[in-house]
Amino acid sequence: MNYAIIAAGEGSRMSGGGEIRPKPLVELDGQPMISRLVGILDSLGAEKISVITNPAMPDVAATLRALKPAARLNVIEKSTRGSMESFHALAPDIDAGKPFCLLTADSVFRPEEFSQFIADFEADTDSDGYMAVTTYIADEKPLYVAATSEGDITGFLDNAVPGVRYVSGGIYMLRPAALEILADCAAAGVTRMRDFQRALIASGMHLKAWQFTKIIDVDHPSDLAEARRFTSGGDT
Numbered sequence: 001m002n003y004a005i006i007a008a009g010e011g012s013r014m015s016g017g018g019e020i021r022p023k024p025l026v027e028l029d030g031q032p033m034i035s036r037l038v039g040i041l042d043s044l045g046a047e048k049i050s051v052i053t054n055p056a057m058p059d060v061a062a063t064l065r066a067l068k069p070a071a072r073l074n075v076i077e078k079s080t081r082g083s084m085e086s087f088h089a090l091a092p093d094i095d096a097g098k099p100f101c102l103l104t105a106d107s108v109f110r111p112e113e114f115s116q117f118i119a120d121f122e123a124d125t126d127s128d129g130y131m132a133v134t135t136y137i138a139d140e141k142p143l144y145v146a147a148t149s150e151g152d153i154t155g156f157l158d159n160a161v162p163g164v165r166y167v168s169g170g171i172y173m174l175r176p177a178a179l180e181i182l183a184d185c186a187a188a189g190v191t192r193m194r195d196f197q198r199a200l201i202a203s204g205m206h207l208k209a210w211q212f213t214k215i216i217d218v219d220h221p222s223d224l225a226e227a228r229r230f231t232s233g234g235d236t
Contacts, residue, residue: 001044001045001046001047001098001099001100001101001118001122002046002047002048002049002050002094002095002098002099002100002101003041003046003048003049003050003071003100003101003102003103004049004050004051004052004087004090004093004094004100004101004102004103005034005037005038005049005050005051005052005102005103005104005105006052006083006086006087006090006102006103006104006105007024007034007051007052007053007054007060007064007104007105008052008053008054008078008079008080008086009023009054009104009105009106021059022054022057022059022060023105023106023218024053024057024060024063024105024106025059025060025063026218026224028108028218028224028227028228028231029228029231029232032063033105033106033108033218034051034060034063034064034105035063035064035067037103037105038051038064038067038069038073039069040111040114041069041071042069042070042071043111044114044115044118046069046070046071047071047072048071048072048073048074048095049069049071049072049073049074050074050076050090050093050094051064051073051074051075051076051105052076052077052078052080052086052089052090053075053076053077054077054078054079054080055077055078055079056079058077061075061077074093076089076090076093081191082191082192082193083104083192083193084182084185084186084190084191084192084193084195084196085186085191087102087182087193087196088182088183088186090102091179091182091183094179096176096179097176098176099121099122099173099174099175099176100173100174100176101118101171101172101173101174102171102172102174103170103171103172104170104217106217106218106219107169107170107171107215107216107217107218108215108216108217108218108227108230108231109132109169109171109212109214109215109216110212110213110214113212113213114171114212117130117132117171117173117210117212118173120210121173121210124208126206127206127207127208128174128175128177128178128200128205128206128207129172129173129174129175129178129200129205129206129207129208130172130173130207130208130209130210131145131153131168131169131171131172131173131197131207131208131209131210132168132169132170132171132172132210132212132215133145133147133166133167133168133169133209133210133211133212134166134167134169134211134212134213134214134215135165135166135167135211136167136213136214136215136216137167138216138217138223138226139167139217140219141158142167142168143156143157143158143167143168143194143197144156144157144158144159144160144161144164144166144167144168145157145164145166145167145168145209146161146163146164146166147166147208147209151208151209151210152206152207152208152209153201153207153208153209154201155198155201156168156194156197156198156201158194166209166211168194168197169212169215170215170217171212171215174200177205178200178205181196181199181200181203181205182196184199185199214230216230
């Protein structure tokens, strides 16, 4: 399996709370978040891990290049204006002939759930993608995910509506055709990941929602404290 990680955010909300390190280097479980994530992916037998970092945070790229995972690790340093642009910058480094998983450096989840998420997608020959979802809502601007009782995704919504209980967890398992849609979105001036996800649905791709117990997006110092409780087993 190939993996792509977005680690290009400046972490302004963390620094506003007093954190001086770049967000990917904030420690969780005794190691930088980005190192922890690469270790999880490597333990699952990753073939290749591509990471985009911000040139304004050279310590992040240096930390990554000092790692020695079994997987091939490529680091791309490039300034971008958001997650979709970061994804587009990663696209040339993603093997276009294989499924891949895209995630962000600040998404904290249970490794055993993530492993099952990957295994279920690999066993599913009918779906074009799996989207990690959760009923845990802590994001300031959550993306709501509408799905059938069988888990087939029918839409991505900016606002909550009755009957829609999932929000996006920001982890995406996709087949190579998604890269063509990404290129079309970039050419059309689309900038938001949620609009790219809507384009996937509009194209007719069959996406499934896969529920995680909890995914914590670390944006604030309080999120980090919760993530530490979560990974230590003190918070479910």
